[in-house]
Amino acid sequence: MAAFTTRPAMPDDGGFLADMVVEAVNWREGVHRPRPTVLADPISRRYIAGWQRPGDAGVVAVDADDRPVGAAWYRLFQADRAAHGFVAAGVPELVIGVRAPWRAQGIGRCLLRELVEQARRSGFARLTLSVERENYARDLYRSEGFLTVEARGGRETMARRLR
Numbered sequence: 001m002a003a004f005t006t007r008p009a010m011p012d013d014g015g016f017l018a019d020m021v022v023e024a025v026n027w028r029e030g031v032h033r034p035r036p037t038v039l040a041d042p043i044s045r046r047y048i049a050g051w052q053r054p055g056d057a058g059v060v061a062v063d064a065d066d067r068p069v070g071a072a073w074y075r076l077f078q079a080d081r082a083a084h085g086f087v088a089a090g091v092p093e094l095v096i097g098v099r100a101p102w103r104a105q106g107i108g109r110c111l112l113r114e115l116v117e118q119a120r121r122s123g124f125a126r127l128t129l130s131v132e133r134e135n136y137a138r139d140l141y142r143s144e145g146f147l148t149v150e151a152r153g154g155r156e157t158m159a160r161r162l163r
Helices: 011-025 034-038 043-047 107-123 139-142
Strands: 005-009 057-063 068-077 091-099 126-132 148-153 155-161
Touching: 005 107, 011 057, 011 068, 011 091, 034 043, 057 107, 057 155, 068 107, 091 107, 107 126, 107 139, 126 139, 139 155
Parallel strands: 091 126
Antiparallel strands: 005 057, 057 068, 068 091, 126 155, 148 155
8 A cells, every 4th residue: 555644635725626626527447538628517616616615624645755646525515506416505515536546545535534524523414425326436435334315317426424
């Protein structure tokens, strides 16, 4: 396993979080959606626009040279500005991305666990996410207690109770 540590996401991590949205979208081997295309999508932009608003929280994984290699964060959305995994106002939706060379090394699980604990400490009752049905990360989410609450168009919304 590669050496990495984690740190809280900071206001100046917005550019890296945008990179992680692109990584999350480009999970499928052999399929690449360019950064400008991904970030032109209004829903993808909602995951990062104005980072770090009140209620936003996250964690960043860094390598031994302190270079960021992955991140997980959550945001609160309103029904009229919802993202893919929206279930209700007041329920944060998480996003997670790991640079391709660093995947399958435990980073995603570590980030997910830290973010779940952060959301619990912040008093949230649930945490949600959205994942494409074929994405191998779906198994990770299930193994960490996320359950499918809605499936539509090849995408699942999953939620985990925190208390």
